[in-house]
Amino acid sequence: MSSDAMITHFVGAAAVVIVVAHVSGWVARLLRQPVIVGQLVAGIALGPTLLGTLAPEVSRQLFPSEIDPMLNALSQLALVVFLFGVGYELDLSILRQRARTVVTVSLAAFLVPMAAGACVALLFQEELVRLGAPAGMPLSAVLFLGVALSITAVPVLAAILRQNGLAGTLPGVIAMAAAGLIDVMGWSVLIGALLEAGDHSGLHWAGRLALVVLFTAAMLLGARPLLRRLLWRRHLDASYKLAVLVGFACASAWVTSALGLHVIFGALLAGAVVPRGEGGMLEPELVRPLNDVAGLLLPFFFVISGAKVAVGSLDTSALVVLLLVTALGVLAKVGSGMGAARLCGVGRDDARTIGVLLSARGLTELIALNAGLQAGLIAGPLFTVFVLMALATTIATQPLLALVRWLASRPGREPDGDAGEGSRERAGPVPTSVPGSP
Template structure:
């Protein structure tokens, strides 16, 4: 081939890079702008990033400038965004798990968290199931049974956005306070149960039947036991080394990147999505304060600034809000939103009152547990990819995610103003990772 032809011949890999880089630039600029606007109205930066993802999709950007939107986000770029977003979610959940302070556990915490989790998931599943049965003829695909459709709606509404919740608590320095730890633990139980529901639905939809999900649930339990009882002790010397030297060396950095990615790969193979592998990998990390500080200082900025906005945009590209116009669709959306909000908010608040907490603390926790942001987006993306739900239901649940998450912090502050919030802060020094989290999320 002549030299000129070799130079001008398009390289597929280079062509893909030249398409991915502009997409990432647009994602970061839009996320930074929307995140800053969210902070100006006293919302977490991550909420602005969620809205940015929706705005970059077909609802606004694709409607105003369809040609430009198609040029920036062509079909071949979307798989790359999916891979980057999955890596980002896995590493973020890894950092959340690594940041939990196990030494601050209070007596009866697991029992109380289980009660709170049950109060958050049961009313939401029941209300969502009822609304799903009512709306099956309006919103469901014809090949999905009323039971499967209703259970999917209930499962989606039962989720609490664990990463979102952790981010709000980190911002306020409450992740190791009694209500902070209780809420995080309850949210993790809720989400684990919701993923079990999704595993059952996936097995039923693919023709394996409800019992087809039993291997998935069993392997997930086995994976968690191995991470916490086998891998965790093997990693303790690494924590002592960092405690002694004050830094993560090259070998340790390889380990803290390789372990969550491998764990995510294994849980994806099991069928419960990579984010839970990342979370359990974080729980297995050493608990030494210096290790936690070094880990968050090295990884959090890149994960929260680059990779999470990529996921929000990937979800936004699948969100068509124009499909829910009209009286019937708006009524359906209102029913889903009301079922989701009431089930979580009032269910969790009443459970906290039953556990002996004050009225303000109870409704503050109800507000936090009602945030669904990240996890419901993951849940419904899987449902859409597997053909279990329609684009219309997907768009409605995206709006539910945005609205319930936007309401979480104002309702929390209304129930527990700053002057009262200090009474529930953890004693002693603030968490080592708090400054890093606050600098990245507002």
């Protein structure tokens, strides 16, 4: 295919991806689901699961293999912009207000699902290897499958909080802060798994780990003051500042990718070290365009992910594994989050709400799964199983919240015993919205 023909195909495919994904996101919002649920469903539908099965010739014409590198490159750029924004907006300052509760909830809601995932990896090793786990189930694969069950999606959670009027309430604030800590722990373990599994740059994993630590230290100690001096102490046009920062995020992502990690880690780190305004406030002229760009480009990531999902390839045993990991993912998250909140004195209804909120995985899970796919820690039907698990647990959050509300409003029900931390009072501001979570 000539370069002109490739560009023609790519532009046509881009038009389809953008329109279908955003229409699907609009439908999801009407169904009181996060927008990314609809966009993920659209990505799966445009892959072999639906379009490739019902109209294979149309699928080949619309998405010829020659444009795959272009779509993949655009999807990676979307991830860099999106996660740069997530890192910039990640706010753990609430720890100063309710540190004990947040830390306890986050540790429980991370370690219990992590242990459950690791046990599943070890107990069902042969079946998981048959579905796409690496042979011999190395430590890196066990850690990865544990992380896959323990992640909570901060962007999706922010959308669910606003959608249900929970932003600023006690359960909403605790869940958001705990989710931020859970993601920090999850990404840290995932870094270890990828370093142990990878062979990039010809270095032993310990050598790459040392380089990662040095790079992280340089970013934390050197990049922030340098950026403040270059960009914040001068009256610069917002578009110029944004362009420099996105370039900075891409450079950071390039370094972590060269060190054998995924671009996502460099993008997150870049966002975390960007200076904030006075009092730690985020700058709207940075947040708004990051939201817009990420929202426009993320559908390409969903299409790339959807192209690797083949629901028709799941046999009976794969469906059993899907039911198992979905049920385990929900029960481990809800149970551990709720139990830890109760131990810290949070009221029964608020504790239930916190547990349910932490069960949403969504986009963050999908990003981790793609990182594992590239590292060879997951493949084939097993990748499909975990993508569907992420979709199912996210969709289940809304009806589970409705169930919690119904349990709280039953006639003759005894009042909640805790009036302190468990009250439904407003608990201060929740972090502002993040890219991709309208």
